[in-house]
Amino acid sequence: MEFGLTESQVLLKDNARKFFAGECPMEEVRRLMTTDTAYDAALWNKMVEQGYTGVIFPEEYGGVGLGKVELILLMEEAGRALLPGPLFSTVVLAGSVLDAVATAVQKKEYLSSICSGDARSTVAILESGGSWNLADLQMTGASGKLTGEKLFVPDAKVADFIIVVARDGVFLVDSKAAGLDIQPMEALDLTRKLYSVRFNGTPAQQLGNTAGLARAFDVAATALVAEMVGGMQRSLDITVEYAKMRKQFGHPIGMFQAVQHQCADMYLETESARSAAYYAAWTLEVNAPDAAVAVSIAKMYASDAARTVGNRGIQVHGGMGFTWENDLHLYYRRAKASETAFGDSTFHRERIARLVIDASAASVRSA
Amino acid sequence: MDLNLNAEEIKFRDELRAWLDANVPRDWAEWREKPLEESFTYMRAWQRKLHEGRWAAVSWPKEYGGRSATLMQTAIFWEEMSRAQAPSMANALGLGLIGPTIIAFGTEAQKKRYIPKILSAEEIWCQGFSEPNAGSDLAGLQTQARLEGDHYIVNGQKVWTSYGWVGDWCELVVRTDPNLPKHKGLTVLLVDMKSPGVEVRPLRQITGESEFNELFFRDVRVPVENVLGKVNDGWNVAVSTLMYERGSYGARLHLMFKRSIERLIELSRTIQKNGQPAACDPLTRQKLAQLYAEVEIMRLNQLRAFSRITATGVPGPEGSILKIFWSELNQRLQQVAQELMGPYGQLVTGDRRAVDKGIWSYGYLRTRGNTIEAGTSEVQRNIIGHFVLGLPRSY
Secondary structure (H helix, E strand, O other), X not given: OEOOOOHHHHHHHHHHHHHHHHHOOHHHHHHHHOOOOOOOHHHHHHHHHHOHHHOOOOHHHOOOOOOHHHHHHHHHHHHHOOOOOOHHHHHHHHHHHHHHHOOHHHXXXXXXXXXXXXXXXXXXXXXXOOOOOHHHXXXXXXXXXXXXXXXXXXXXXXXXXXXXXXOOEEEEEEOOOOOEEEEEEOOOOOOOOXXXXXXXXXXXXXXXXXXXXXXXXXXHHHHHHHHHHHHHHHHHHXXXXXXXXXXXXXXXXXXXXXXXXXXXXXXXXXXXXXXXXXXXXXXXXXXXXXXXXXXXXXXXXXXXXXXHHHHHHHHHHHHXXXXXXXXXXXXXXXXXXXXXXXXXXXXXXXXXXXXXXXXXXXXXXXX | OEOOOOHHHHHHHHHHHHHHHHHOOOOHHHHOOOOHHHHHHHHHHHHHHHHHOOOOOOOOOHHHOOOOOOHHHHHHHHHHHHHOOOOOOOOHHHHHHHHHHHHHHOOHHHHHHHHHHHHOOOOOEEEEOOEOOEOOOHHHOOOEEEEEOOEEEEEEEEEEEEOHHXXXXXXXXXXXXXXXXXXXXXXXXXXXXXXXXXXXXXXXOOOOXXXXXXXXXXXXXXXXXXXXXXXXXHXXXXXXXXXXXXXXXXXXXHHHHHHHHHHHHHHHOOOEEOOEEHHHOHHHHHHHHHHHHHHHHHHHHHHHHHHHHHHHOOOOOOHHHHHHHHHHHHHHHXXXXXXXXXXXXXXOOOOOOOHHHHHHHHHHHHHHHHHOOOOOHHHHHHHHHHHHOOOOOOO
């Protein structure tokens, strides 16, 4: 039993950290967040060169064929850098859904175009009810045409094709298709843009049924948790650095226990979320029987912890934490968006209850 | 990263499991409810049996009676002990903390003299660290040891000494040089509790029991060969003991916590909330799921720490998050138990309506101590702040 990273995993993580620090420093994040889409083609191409767009996908589709643990190490570093743009939407989200539900022919076309870096994509899930419970979805697509509206779709404006989760299946829509209207939704996170996507008899091809989605969403949720861990780590680092430097009453404020203990709690929460994320990724990688519970535990914990770490970081910064100039709020905004994506802590506690309390009740009854 | 057991770990587990199947006594449940003075004899006998099977201290080096088990194997050991509902071992401090410290700092003669009897539970060890005026500020302790020929003469008082009432030997931290800065003038002595001038008084605690004692030392003579480590280097020796305490204890607790949350889930099916079983009440479900998740994260934090210690060789200050995590989680768990049981939660052992013979009202009080013993949560957070995050010392 070994919970540490292998040498090659450490190398991948270190390289990703250096890559993002070099190619997407905070000045670049701040520049991109003021653009319409937060997408930069040059940065995208560099990520393609690194193999990031094909990181977990099979080599037959042009992917690199690495595992879920490698994926989340990459996403942790992307989260630390607060990487703007559609890496998550395209690779983690659309890629995982394609990988899980599409036919081999469809993968050859669409998953290959993601791996090669030629296409950006996203997945449209939520409807006006805002529920992450797929049973609540209304839109149907079996007729070969989609009508209705999807909301909170990340990076839809730069997607070359959009994957749509409907009641009766998973569909793919070309972004140039007729009857497609994509409008921005103004939201807290400036680095990952959200859109409403309206379909009006829009032609769509079915990729598969919704049965395989749970697993794809578990991969996406775990990668998102890893991204949140990266953001928490950076928030902690920024805060500790500030607490060492900022002086009041003649001392660095980090000398005062009220401040130290906030930082210690940030550390505890960050490390705990990291343990949960790494474990969830491993359970997905090996198809462990507790994978679904492990993912919900990770997303549940990180959803609360990312917010709390942000709260503490801003508090320790005092007035500086309340300014636009300080980077913390950019992470705090992302943390809020990520908290609700794929279900917040309340959602996942209920999922854990179903998997643990109700399942054990069933086994009690059958015994 | 591979969280499956490897072949050697499976072999270790299977061998242990077979041994436990054959040897765990079936009547521990009755004994554990008896007063500690009575059940202790039982725990001594059990430890002796484990020792005969070479299972008493698996993590110790083979040459000292252990199995040179890895940290992961040690974690497996505690999981299996808990799974088998095995009794506790009598010499918990000797095996968990003091033995490893003697192995690390002791002379060959000391190791030979003390280690075998720690293993066999022939000699029970206690820990003389805290004092009335030195709790969190342990290095400020005042118990004095004055050198007189080939003996130290010890005078002072210790508190919160677990196993003091039954202790044969004590790992005692004393001040040997009052002129040095407070961390530098300390020395660890191995003290025979039967020495003239040692007095042990019970300390009645919040639960009504006396797990702990006060120790009084009046002109107690301790031979110089009983110094553990170097004279005036006692702080390093003591901190090493505390690191073992913080690093390893959580591994033993995980399965106990897991059993508690599983029991609460079981109870939630029969206890009614708002006209339905609590297991169907949305708020109760949220609380139970939160606990379930945190108990799992406690395990994962522990495993990650083990991998880190395996890589670096020593338990580090990061161990403090494990201590904070389990102690505060245990308090939350007890509070959820209280909410679940409503008025029944307050009933104590002996009341015929008490749930699970009163373990929950006991646990509610006992867990207040969790965030205090073995370093308060505040001290643990100071350790993280200074030693992990590099913030300036606050004191």
